[in-house]
Amino acid sequence: MNKPATEAVHHTGTETLESAVIRFCGDSGDGMQLTGTQFTTTSAIFGNDVATFPDFPAEIRAPAGTLPGVSGFQVNFAATDIYTPGDKVDVLVAMNPAGLKTNIADLRGGGILIVNEDAFNTNNLKKAGYSRNPLDDGSLKDYKLYRIPISRLCEESLADTGMGAKAIGRAKNMYTLGIVYWLFDRSLEPTIRHLTDLFAKKKNQPELAELNIKALKAGYYMGETAEMFQNRYVVPKAKLTPGKYRQISGNEATALGLIAGARLAKKTLTYAGYPITPASDILHFLSAHKNYHVKTLQMEDEIAAVCAAIGASYTGDIAVTGTSGPGMALKGEGIGLAVMTELPLVIVDVQRGGPSTGLPTKTEQADLLQAVYGRNSECPCVVLAAKSPGDCFDAAVEAVRLATKYMTPVILLTDGYIANGAEPWLLPKVSALKPIEIKHPTQFNAHSDEAEGEGPNTYWPYLRNENLARPWAIPGTPNLEHRVGGLEKAENTGNVSYDPLNHQRMVDLRLAKVNKVAQDIPPTEIQGNKSGDVLLIGWGGTYGSIHAATERLLNHGHKVGTVHLRYINPLPPDLGDIIKRFRTIIVPELNKGQLIRVIRDRFLVNAQGINKVQGKPFLIAELVAEVENFLSKK
Amino acid sequence: MTQIELPKYSAKDFATDQEVRWCPGCGDYAILAAVRKVLPELNHRKENYVFVSGIGCSSRFPYYMGTYGIHGIHGRAPAIATGVKAANPNLDVWLVTGDGDGLSIGGNHLMHTLRRNVNVKILLFNNRIYGLTKGQYSPTSITGHKTKSTPMGSIDHPLHPISFAIGVEATFVARCTDVNKGGLNILGDVLKAAANHRGSAFVEIYQDCNVFNHQAFFYATEKDTARETTVLLEHGKPLIFGNNRDKGIRLNSTRLEVVSLDKVKEDDLLFHDETDPALAFLLSRMHHTQGLPEPVGVFYRINKPTYEDMLSEQVEKSIASRGEGDLEKLLHTGDTWTVGE
Numbered sequence: 001m002n003k004p005a006t007e008a009v010h011h012t013g014t015e016t017l018e019s020a021v022i023r024f025c026g027d028s029g030d031g032m033q034l035t036g037t038q039f040t041t042t043s044a045i046f047g048n049d050v051a052t053f054p055d056f057p058a059e060i061r062a063p064a065g066t067l068p069g070v071s072g073f074q075v076n077f078a079a080t081d082i083y084t085p086g087d088k089v090d091v092l093v094a095m096n097p098a099g100l101k102t103n104i105a106d107l108r109g110g111g112i113l114i115v116n117e118d119a120f121n122t123n124n125l126k127k128a129g130y131s132r133n134p135l136d137d138g139s140l141k142d143y144k145l146y147r148i149p150i151s152r153l154c155e156e157s158l159a160d161t162g163m164g165a166k167a168i169g170r171a172k173n174m175y176t177l178g179i180v181y182w183l184f185d186r187s188l189e190p191t192i193r194h195l196t197d198l199f200a201k202k203k204n205q206p207e208l209a210e211l212n213i214k215a216l217k218a219g220y221y222m223g224e225t226a227e228m229f230q231n232r233y234v235v236p237k238a239k240l241t242p243g244k245y246r247q248i249s250g251n252e253a254t255a256l257g258l259i260a261g262a263r264l265a266k267k268t269l270t271y272a273g274y275p276i277t278p279a280s281d282i283l284h285f286l287s288a289h290k291n292y293h294v295k296t297l298q299m300e301d302e303i304a305a306v307c308a309a310i311g312a313s314y315t316g317d318i319a320v321t322g323t324s325g326p327g328m329a330l331k332g333e334g335i336g337l338a339v340m341t342e343l344p345l346v347i348v349d350v351q352r353g354g355p356s357t358g359l360p361t362k363t364e365q366a367d368l369l370q371a372v373y374g375r376n377s378e379c380p381c382v383v384l385a386a387k388s389p390g391d392c393f394d395a396a397v398e399a400v401r402l403a404t405k406y407m408t409p410v411i412l413l414t415d416g417y418i419a420n421g422a423e424p425w426l427l428p429k430v431s432a433l434k435p436i437e438i439k440h441p442t443q444f445n446a447h448s449d450e451a452e453g454e455g456p457n458t459y460w461p462y463l464r465n466e467n468l469a470r471p472w473a474i475p476g477t478p479n480l481e482h483r484v485g486g487l488e489k490a491e492n493t494g495n496v497s498y499d500p501l502n503h504q505r506m507v508d509l510r511l512a513k514v515n516k517v518a519q520d521i522p523p524t525e526i527q528g529n530k531s532g533d534v535l536l537i538g539w540g541g542t543y544g545s546i547h548a549a550t551e552r553l554l555n556h557g558h559k560v561g562t563v564h565l566r567y568i569n570p571l572p573p574d575l576g577d578i579i580k581r582f583r584t585i586i587v588p589e590l591n592k593g594q595l596i597r598v599i600r601d602r603f604l605v606n607a608q609g610i611n612k613v614q615g616k617p618f619l620i621a622e623l624v625a626e627v628e629n630f631l632s633k634k
Numbered sequence: 635m636t637q638i639e640l641p642k643y644s645a646k647d648f649a650t651d652q653e654v655r656w657c658p659g660c661g662d663y664a665i666l667a668a669v670r671k672v673l674p675e676l677n678h679r680k681e682n683y684v685f686v687s688g689i690g691c692s693s694r695f696p697y698y699m700g701t702y703g704i705h706g707i708h709g710r711a712p713a714i715a716t717g718v719k720a721a722n723p724n725l726d727v728w729l730v731t732g733d734g735d736g737l738s739i740g741g742n743h744l745m746h747t748l749r750r751n752v753n754v755k756i757l758l759f760n761n762r763i764y765g766l767t768k769g770q771y772s773p774t775s776i777t778g779h780k781t782k783s784t785p786m787g788s789i790d791h792p793l794h795p796i797s798f799a800i801g802v803e804a805t806f807v808a809r810c811t812d813v814n815k816g817g818l819n820i821l822g823d824v825l826k827a828a829a830n831h832r833g834s835a836f837v838e839i840y841q842d843c844n845v846f847n848h849q850a851f852f853y854a855t856e857k858d859t860a861r862e863t864t865v866l867l868e869h870g871k872p873l874i875f876g877n878n879r880d881k882g883i884r885l886n887s888t889r890l891e892v893v894s895l896d897k898v899k900e901d902d903l904l905f906h907d908e909t910d911p912a913l914a915f916l917l918s919r920m921h922h923t924q925g926l927p928e929p930v931g932v933f934y935r936i937n938k939p940t941y942e943d944m945l946s947e948q949v950e951k952s953i954a955s956r957g958e959g960d961l962e963k964l965l966h967t968g969d970t971w972t973v974g975e
Contacts, residue, residue, distance in 0.1 A: 045971045190969060246970045256965065263961050270721055290952035292959030295720055295945055300746040304713035307706065307743075311686070311717025314704055315725070319717070337707050427970070430962045450651070475702040475718070475725050478681045483650075483696050485705025486689075495652060496697060 013231045014185075019078030020235055021086035022180065024173075025103045026095025026116075027064050028057055028071040031173035036073025037422070038177060042190045044247045044424045047237030048077040051544060052422045053085035053617065058277065058360040065127040070102045079236040083544035085421070087619040091183075092143075093176060095119060095150075097128035104140075113143040114179065116172070118151035146228060150176055157218035163211050171215035178219020184233050188216055241426055248425040250389040250418035250541075251278070254322075254348055255285035257396025259292045261346075262318040264397065265404060265436035270312035271320045272297040272305040274327065277360040278416040279350040282322045302327035306334030306347070313343040314484065316440060316474035318400055322348035324416075325367050326357065328374070335409050336375045339510060341484040342462070342470050344403035344410075346396070347381075351415040351540075353615045362615025363417035365540050366591035371411040372569050372598065378507045380514040382410040383569040387543035389418050390425035395566065401436050402517055407469040413568070415590075417617050418541040441471045441480060446492065461494040468513035518570045524563050524578060532559030534627060535582035537575075537607070539565040539595050542618055546588055549623035556624075558631060568595070571602060579603050584630060586610060588623055643674035648683075650700045656691060661812035661841035662759065665821065666698055669728075669757075672825045676726075683726045686715040688735040691766045691843075692759040695730035709740025712747035715754045716941070723942040726829075727754040733774040734764050737793050741773075748804040750941040751833045755825075758795055758836065759812075761843035762850050769846035781846075796918035799836040800911055800934055806835035807914060807934040811851060812842060816860020820931060827932055833940050853922055854930075863922040867931035872903035875927045883926070890916060890926060908935040 022039065024032045033054055044050045053074040062069030076086035088108040094100040096119040107113060120135055134140055135147055154175040158168045174195070181188060192213050199209035223229065248256075262269035271294065273283040287296040295317075299305040305321045313319035323331060328349045338345040351367045353359030371383045382402050386395035392414055403410040444456035445463055459480040462470050473480040482494060490497035491505055527550050534553075538546040543564050550562040563578060565571070579585055579599075587596040588610035596609045610626045612618060648670040656662045673683065683701035687693035689708035696703030702725075706714045715729045736744050736758045747754065763781070764770040770783040774795065778787040799807045810824045821839070828835035840851040853863040858877070865875035865883065873883035874895070882903040884893045890904065907913055914934035920926040953959075 041969055045969055047971070047973065193969075240973045242973050242975045244966070244970055244972050246966070246968055259959070259964065260961055263959075268721065270717065272717065289959060289964070290949045291956045292961075292964065293949065293953075294959075295949060297716065297720055297945075299713060299716075300742055303710060304716075304743050304746070307710040307713035308717035308720065310706075311704065311714040311719075312721040313717075314702075314714075315684075315718045315721035317721040319721075333707050334710065341704070427965050430965065474722075475684045476681055476722060478679075481681060481683075481701050481703075483685075483699075483703035483705065485696065485703075486707055487705060 014234055015231045016234045016236065018080055018235070019076060019082060019086075020090045020184070020233060021074060021076045021088065022091040022093065023072055023074040023089045023103060023106065024093045024176070025070055025072040025099035026173075027098070028059070028061060028069050029064060030071070030095045031170065032071045032073050032095070035173045035177045036075055038191045038194060039180065039186075040075045040077070040422055041194070041247055042181070042186050043075070043077040043235075044245065045190050046186065047240070048235055049080065049082050049238040049240060050075060050077045050247070050422070050424060051082050051085045052076070053417070054420045056361055065096055065098055065124045067098050067102055067128060070099050072099070072103060077235055079238050081238065083548040084617065084620060087621050091180070093180065095173075095176070097124045097130055097134070100134065101128045101130065107143060109142045111143055112146065113140060114146045114148060114176075116150035116176070117147040118149045148179070148228070153222060154215055154218065158211060158214060161211055161214065163207065167208065167211055171212050174212045174215040175219035178216040179223045181216075182220045182223030182232070183229060184235065188220060191216060240424065244427045245424045246427060247422050248389055248393075249281075249420060249422045250386065250392040250414050251281040251350065251420070252285055253389055253392035253425065254386070254396050254412070254414060254419070255282045255289075257393040258286065258318075258320055258346070258400065259289060259294060260393070260433060261397045261400025261436065262294070263292065264433055265318055265400065265438050267316070267318045267438065268293045268295060269320065270295045270297065270309065270317040271322065272299050272308035272312070273322050274299055274302045274305045276302070276324045276327050278352055278419050279322045279324045279327070279348065281419070282348060282350070302330035303334060306331040309345055310334060310338050310341070310343060313338070313345050314341070314475070316472070318404070319344070320346040320348065322350070324350050324352045324360075325354045325370070328367055328370055332375045335381065335411075336377070336379050337486050338409040339375070339379050339381060340486050340489070342407045342510070343484070344407055344472070346399045346403050347409060347411045348396070349411060349413050350419045351413060353613070359615045361416065363415045363541065363617060364590050364613060364615065365415055365542065366594065366613070367413060368539070368568060368591070368594040369597065371413055378511065380511050381569065382406070382408055382514055382517050383413065384410060384566055385413040385540035385568055386418060387540060387564055387566065389421055389423045391543075392418065393425070393428070397433065402520065404436060404438050405469065405520075406467055406513055406517055407472060408514060413540055415541040438472070440477065441473045442477055444479065445471060460492045462489055463492050464509070468509060468516055515570050517567070518573045521567045521570070521572045524572045524574050526578065527562040528554050529559050529561040531581035532561055533582065533631060534558065534560045534584045534586055535579060536560065536562040536627070537565065537585060537587045537595065537599060538562065539568060539589070542588060542590060545618035545620055545623055548620045549618075549627065552620060552624050553627055556628070558628070560627070565595070568598070571598070576603055579605055584608065586627060586630060588618060588626075590618070640677055640679060643680060645670040645674060647680060648673050648700050650698055652697050654698050655694065657845050659844040660691070661761065661843070662692060662695075664812045665757070665759065665839060665841065666695065668821045668825060669699070672822050672829070675826065676829050678726050682724060683728065684718050685728050685730060686711045686718065687730045688740055689766070690732040690735040690764075692730050692732040692841075693735055709735050709738070710743060711735070712740060712743035712754075712756070716747055716750070716752050719752050719754060719942040720945055723753070723946055729754050729756045731756065731758050733758065733760045733762060733772045733795070737773045737795060737798065745802040748799060748802045748834045748836060751805050751938050753833055753940040753942060755828045755835045756837065758838050759841040760795055760838050761841045761847055763843050763847035765843045765846055794918055795838040796933055797915060800914050800918060804836045804934070805833040805936050805938050806831040806932070808836070808932045809838045809840070809930050811840040811855045811930065814855050814860055815857040816855070818860055818864060818866060818930060820866065824931065831935060833938055854928060863927055864930050865927040867906045867917070867929045867933060869906055869908045869932070872900050872905050873929075874900070874903065888916075890920060892926060908932055
């Protein structure tokens with residue numbers, strides 16, 4: 001709740017804030033994700049800019065009350081443009097001691113701490129590793145502590161519903177949400193609508209809808225009548241670009257973008273996947289939208305998924321497979337086949353912490369080198385990266401467009417942070433989306449000397465157009481029968497060839513084709529200075545943090561410029577010129593330095609890295625500090 | 635739709651201009667010839683055939699067929715074929731694999747393709763050896779088999795392809811030999827039966843690798859022994875074999891035994907029932923080394939909905955009940971709000 005928009009206005013205890021960061025945390029069974037998304041939706045509908053950071057354990061139900069079982073949801077909502085879920089938390093809601101212990105370090109000094117006092121019993125304190133009750137020992141004196149017996153109050157308010165203790169116990173998250181809604185003067189309507197929809201309509205349990213709505217209202221009235229809080233807080237509407245908005249997560253946007261891409265190409269979308277965190281939601285979303293001519297194949301493994309997609313691509317569908325890092329490793333050989341057969345294929349990699357199984361539910365950007373280089377031999381693919389939840393939509397459409405235009409696999413990198421995080425999304429106008437032109441040949445395209453007569457009399461599957469793309473004739477087309485496969489193909493005819501010079505030409509051609517994609521890359525936008533001391537080069541899901549850090553660095557008077565790359569391979573053709581205009585190049589990444597290797601290799605520039613691998617996004621402050629540290633060394 | 639008359643095809647129409655590069659004398663030639671001969675008889679359009687394969691000698695097959703084709707990667711042909719069928723259920727998809735490609739590296743995919751009942755015709759060339767990598771033992775090699783990688787003999791227990799197929803819920807399971815000098819040349823008939831089966835059809839073909847595992851199946855293909863070591867399965871008929879058709883198979887408790895027709899009446903023999911999975915499994919365990927003839931023909935054949943039909947049906951149902959998806963509507967789903975000027 002830093003930076004009041006105006007002088008803090010105190011009348012009847014209402015304070016106006018420019019932005020606030022709330023984090024809800026508790027046991028993974030406490031319903032914190034639902035609570036957080038509801039607060040987010042309500043704030044977005046109200047007109048705030050929002051950014052979220054859900055953070056949950058890989059275990060579905062880790063032992064209740066323990067530290068590994070803590071699930072959190074952070075939302076930053078603001079009257080201005082914001083780009084991250086916030087560095088420091090203004091309001092921490094802790095449903096149990098474990099939640100308090102794992103999250104208190106992020107609460108700013110003087111911040112509001114709301115705890116469910118009832119959960120601070122001997123057993124829970126012990127599980128969280130507290131030898132004394134932190135509510136009583138003075139350790140929380142730097143915060144505005146509100147001890148509320150949430151469990152008891154919620155139970156009492158629902159006692160007359162006649163519902164079981166379990167259902168009532170589980171409604172305490174809505175009671176808590178009610179308190180926070182009152183504190184921030186939010187409408188209950190969107191959540192009431194959601195609960196009705198969820199319980200009454202989808203699950204046909206109207207009594208549960210009623211129970212939860214009652215809990216929500218009871219929490220709200222408690223805030224109003226208990227006179228516990230000195231202040232209520234108002235975060236006014238943000239000045240967003242006019243238009244229609246909805247809240248969207250990265251995985252939803254990716255799925256929507258894939259559907260849109262296929263529709264723009266007037267094609268069936270075939271998505272073959274295998275369940276893997278954090279990419280499974282793409283499979284779920286697409287499976288629920290078959291009426292958009294979507295076929296989803298849950299295959300037996302990651303390899304089968306990429307191979308099924310290749311089969312569907314050969315047959316003429318928009319073919320996509322999605323996964324996360326470990327799955328990418330398994331798909332490598334299949335992607336190589338798609339490179340060799342020059343078939344359009346989109347591979348979505350929702351990156352997570354690694355190596356191996358690593359941190360399934362935590363974010364990381366460490367698959368870039370795997371995407372660019374991670375296959376046997378010379379195996380170039382187009383590699384794109386999405387920068388925010390909403391941007392996943394545009395990136396997915398672009399992936400479909402490039403894959404079909406250039407007859408190539410396109411790897412789309414997103415990450416756990418933007419995949420699960422949400423933001424308000426200005427809905428694109430469908431009429432403004434460019435159709436994707438696909439022509440499957442139906443006629444011969446070449447003349448074979450062996451056949452008689454003049455004019456085209458045969459089909460060459462590897463004859464290339466001006467973009468170096470080969471034609472995409474599909475099974476079922478008379479006379480164009482042809483074979484593709486993993487063995488090296490003779491230029492033009494596509495017959496198997498072991499000729500040394502042909503192999504050289506084909507390797508060169510495959511590379512040249514992928515490099516051709518550079519002609520489709522729009523001029524690179526630079527945030528801040530167009531030349532100067534420091535150029536920050538970012539990519540993917542770190543956009544929000546780097547963008548906000550850049551604003552702050554500019555405010556501090558530094559000559560800083562920032563570019564954020566959507567196109568990783570090939571790189572934007574103007575990037576080299578931009579790099580030359582800055583004294584120092586800094587590449588912040590959530591890995592040990594991957595894009596930086598590509599940049600150094602390509603431009604022979606002594607770029608510096610800011611690298612973090614904690615399963616968490618960059619904080620704005622840490623980026624600012626690191627860059628200023630570089631600047632001070634100059 | 636107007637019915638366009640089908641061109642009359644011959645085996646030549648299914649050949650390509652590519653030189654066939656199997657070793658001279660390889661059993662693959664006979665299978666290639668048989669497939670080229672059978673396809674014209676099936677009255678399907680040539681452009682609707684897709685031959686899919688993995689890696690191995692057998693997997694070069696698509697390059698020699700004048701149809702659409704994908705020469706895939708090792709073991710993954712079933713997954714590729716599933717994608718082809720999913721995208722266009724009207725295509726006639728054939729899959730060519732071997733004992734290494736299909737049962738070792740690709741065992742997982744083969745299992746799931748069969749259980750899903752994807753309507754593809756799967757020809758597994760079993761030569762009990764890795765040919766293309768120059769002679770290592772395979773998952774069907776007999777225990778003790780001495781190869782370059784098993785100089786002291788293989789210690790692996792072999793897999794029985796037919797038992798595997800029945801175990802993983804295949805809906806059509808058959809076996810035949812590449813050639814047959816004993817008058818049991820049923821390859822063409824089995825291929826036709828597989829083609830006419832609506833669902834996954836699994837055909838194990840005993841195939842001679844004349845370089846690395848020559849004569850592995852001679853007992854089943856040579857003039858004098860073929861009818862003594864194999865028995866033709868015919869639905870509803872008793873199991874009779876032998877050069878003089880003088881022996882039969884009888885079920886004794888849960889065991890099969892060879893009986894002489896001098897002593898046992900035909901009615902007391904085992905009658906083949908293609909719809910009985912337990913019987914099919916029992917038959918798949920017969921080995922000539924144990925004194926039982928090895929069945930050839932159709933072990934098992936039942937009807938089940940195919941994967942691609944159900945996949946397409948769900949899309950159609952979804953369109954019927956929710957209307958054809960409208961992109962504008964999709965983007966505007968859920969809670970939306972408008973920010974004014």
